[in-house]
Amino acid sequence: MSVEAKSKSHSIRAVDALRALIFAGELPPGSDHLESELAEKLGMSRTPVREATLVLESQGLLEVRPRKGVRISALSADDMREIYEVLTELESLAASLAADAHYSEQELSRLKSATLEMEASVAANDREGWARADAAFHDELVRLGGNKRIQTIVSNFNDQVRRARALTLHMRPMPKKSNEDHRALYEAIAKGDSTAARKIHWRHRTEAKDMLINLLNQHGLRRV
Amino acid sequence: MSVEAKSKSHSIRAVDALRALIFAGELPPGSDHLESELAEKLGMSRTPVREATLVLESQGLLEVRPRKGVRISALSADDMREIYEVLTELESLAASLAADAHYSEQELSRLKSATLEMEASVAANDREGWARADAAFHDELVRLGGNKRIQTIVSNFNDQVRRARALTLHMRPMPKKSNEDHRALYEAIAKGDSTAARKIHWRHRTEAKDMLINLLNQHGLRRV
DNA sequence: CAATTATTTAACGTATACATTAAAAAATTC
């Protein structure tokens, strides 16, 4: 028998369900939804839905606007810049911390395998596969940094820009340069060169930010 | 007639009241409190208290532990290090952004006046006054950085280390070196030298972190 | 008596009724 989904509270299921609906675009950015509508849609009373909206508001995925319903967050290019500034800075710090930790090759194996997967995906022209491996690489990088606060913040902000990344995945050129960056970053961390690790990742993220914002602007996506 | 406190929802007043109780040490770090106790203490039902605890949990001030009550966060030296790593990084970014913004002297007047206040407080041996001015300086620095996300995160983390700062305020030497740093940072921002601004602030915060952690360790404060 | 099982308890999680209040609609006034 497979592992069963363990029964969670309605409140937690509401958080999960609303997140899924937001990511799937069923609750589109900028749209408004009454508590009672959401409660009905999720098959529960308003109480757990209200609690879920408070949690999601703190994560920046929506905004509670009394008497106007909750509004699903829609990010402008400027919001995107702000978020990427923070992501860039904190991930770069994580890269630096990871290098300072002097991990063994064994401990860096996931990071390594993610780079290999990205390279294979690029070779196979598989953008979704590349995106998955890229996400795995960044997650693992932040995990190796060892700072729980950074992990939480980065995870939240990644959620917030998830739609924008999905939207632009097929607009951008195949990420070849990106793979070189990841390989170089891996080497810097393996060598324990924290200054290089920080710089490489900083430039990598800054370029990713510029590309994303340009793509959104070029395609007239004012708010996503 | 003076400005009246406008009537807010119980839920919002619960957030404010619990924050105040935590900062005042009436709900000490590590202590547990049932929803029903807090509700009674605040003179309202459990509903708005529950909502408040969710908000405060997302801000890291407490942890909701079903059936064990909410536990007021207690930070270890390691937690403190994590938080200061993030504060250092994001405030340094804010300093760099502030320098790049090329503000006029007029626009930097609050930053200037905060430095003057700190110097006056040190001269007068007034630690509380110095702490207030220092907080004002850092707040204004982050505001000048112009990134709302940084402001939010820094504000949360400052709240989390508030008690630790208060505890160590009278253990530390009078902050003379600190004043020089602030003056140098002001100059770098006024000149628009973002690299210098970043470096100066980074070192400043790193030193503050080391001092704080040393003080907590020396005084046997394992968790605050 | 130790370990296990059954029972009780108490705190939380949820639904629901109702109070409150901002916004919308209708009525009134000039």
Add this chain to the structure above:
DNA sequence: GAATTTTTTAATGTATACGTTAAATAATTG
């Protein structure tokens, strides 16, 4: 008829009752 006031509406905010369940206690069994 426009502007103001009053009324109505509807959505949220809150209290409360009750169901659910984890933890504590008591009972049982070997």
